[in-house]
Amino acid sequence: MIIIRPRINDFYNVPFSQEEVDFAIPFLDEDIPLYVDPFLLWKSPSMQDNSLHTVLVNSFNSLGHNYIKGNTNDSINILIQSSECEEVGLGNSKTKQGKKISLKESSKILELFKNIPQIHKSGFTHFEEIQLFVENISKDRVSDITCNIIKSWLIDYTISQCDKHNIPIEKSKINVFDYKSGKFKEEETWLPENPNTKSPIIFTPKRWLRFIPYINYEEYFEKYFLKELGGQFEEPLSRVEILDYNRYNYDVVETYIKIKERNSETLKNDPLFKQIPILSSKRKFRTIAKLPTGKTENADKEYEKNLCQILASVLYPHLDFASEQSRTENGVHIRDLIFYNNQSYPILKDLYELYNCKQIIFELKNVKEVENEHVNQLNRYLTNSFGNFGIIFTRNKPPKKVIENTISLWSGQRKCILILDDEDLKLMCQLYEGKQRNPIDVINKKYIEFTRLLPS
Template sequence: MLIRPRLNDFHNLSFTQEEVDFAIPFLNEDIPLYLDPFLLWKSPSLQDNSLHTAISNSFNHLGYLIKKSQTKDALDILMRSSECTEAGMGSSANRIGMKIGEKTATSILNLFLSVPQLSNNGFTHFEEIQLYIDQISKDRVSDIACNFLKSFLIDYTIQQSESHQVPIEKVRIYDLYDYKKNLFIEEDTYLPINPETKKPILFVPKRWLRYIPWINYEDYFNGYFVKEILQGKDAPPSRVEILEYNRKNYDVVQSYIKEKERTLDDCKNDPLFKQIPILSAKRKLDSIIKLPSGKTDNSDKKYEDSICLVMASALYPHLDFAEAQSRTDSGTQIRDLIFYNNRSYDFLKDIYDDFQTRQIVMELKNVAKVERDHVNQLNRYLTESFGRFGILVTRNPLPKSIFKNTIDLWSGQRRCIIALTDEDLKMMISVYESKQRHPIEVIKKKYLEFRRSCPS
């Protein structure tokens, strides 16, 4: 069973996250990012600007319905728009979320009645609802935006699927917002399918994604309310009191919004993975070299944490990092590092073809001397799901008897276990810094050395 399987892993597609325009969906959990409508508003793209206008107009139509006493229709649209499982954005561990309840939806709609400026002009940035209503945060903002943009996202997903050979199937979409009719409809279309749940999947452009929306309550409270309103004179009120204050002081909120608009150049999308800077990598390497082997002063945990950061950054984008310290279903074994094998480099394609390596397992051992049990432990991980290639990351070269053990595993079972040492890490960081070659070439070098030592 693969760790954190993605759609491309299931379909055996070799593209990396770096190579595609969208966030590659996980099959059994959400992508830990959110669609931020502000990124569409600030975008130089006329298309993105138009889509932001569509979101705003769709949301503001709810105010029109409320003023026309069509409360039931407004509630239905708002509640249905509050969860978008097809996009799979957020923190859910199973890609299943819940819509907002009628009470919260009613509180949002009442803004169009209780705040005169919103009643007259509506929202430019509907994310402001986070500053007025409790229980509304980044996940709701993202889902509402995704639902109002679902028609575009369907077309975008089909186009991206065709470009990258992602299989699509006929599906029925039940909550598709019709911008002309201003209501949700059902429609048959063709989209990728989650093979585990048989539910449709939508792709979302990476350029729209952030960990936290540019406009959010925490930023408003810490960056504006405390400094500009309280000015250090009083103890901060509770969140509920602040939300009530905001509803009665619309101009205060708008001053914060205008400040966020003025600093729009600082609002950038967040990547799904961010490499640590070269200077940080060198510092991590220095700390690794200075660590004593063994478990003294928790040095084994410090070793693992540092190796994780260094490896994930140095090997990107050729290897997408999957997970650290991944416990098996039985809970008895822990694989230290898991990488997706995207076959984005000749060596990676070779080990995929020769050893069926769909994910690369790295076992981290902060020991002075690797023993047979360490090799056997890694060997047990090399199952059909992962393939028959693994890496031991340790401090020193393997003793001759242990190296012979790895040769025997290749001879008897065609399994390949190579070792990376402190000296190899130094070479990887040197290559990482020079940018003239790729750090993954160090692993390729160790692999070729191993194969030359194997009997023909």
């Protein structure tokens, strides 16, 4: 079975949407473009999260203190080992295989405990400060170090979520950081498995995830350093020069961190998907309604761009958006939009059971009149990989001969292709605005209308 951007629940055929679960659903062949932000653990009202943050910071500070005491190699190697956590699958990798920090980078981080008197004396309160002192250390490293140090808790969390949602688990051997000894040890446990690589998978709570950590170099530079200190220098400093300045002027960073703590009331996690505002959906529909049909002045591209954003938002959370402009295996054709079928709504469950519909393909056609060739093109995409159901969005109602073609496809191949137009899209946007009914009911309405045309 070929699934576009497959997730673990798609492979195991466990129907739930991202909205319904507490964790970020892992992809099987690429990372989730989010990161664990340890500041969210610090700020959390949960005593459990606060305790995990204490374990995280104490463990990191312990590495530094051991480094100062002369356990140089052990501390360096443990930090290197903690700098990549492939099991959680967070970041921007397209292969789910990351690269650990170098010996040089690890040494530079641990040297902070020697070279900065305040850190030497008291350690870090927020270890993500290292981004402000060491080059090439950013959000992915902060996230991976966090996950590795609290991995024991994440394993227990993953097992509990698998039990709750009936996700299969397999016996696994995995390196886990031991808080008491301050070292990594191999443990045998039970975890979900990536069917492609046979490697274990660890879940992370959505409440800890952000696209950019609350403490990060870019925000520090733009909103604090330039504003408070930029005028002191005759010429702008490079990033490396600013990092050097921070190491020799720790009080500057310390003040910045205290400001961040005081202003953290509104800090929240980032959602894995954010719907566009109602006003934005209305503007995008008006843009579509004014577009000419065809390709004049890239009207087809504008149609696809605006319609993609509308559909991804109005159909959420019942349909999770999977991909846009996805090529077929031979690379010849491009499918416009693909959604995961989470079976989270009656019509979606029916489509899964009747048409083996695991993912739903949407074809977007900015044409004056949809033709049989457009229907036949979508029909060619409907294979065992996706199932036998698809949707065409176009500008105007289809002619009778095209409707008859869709009926013939159902009669001969048991494939169902629905055709929706601007009026249906307008109704979807109105339901999205009104919030009293779900926009996906428009698809349900078209499906019922289609079934009434079928031969008995």
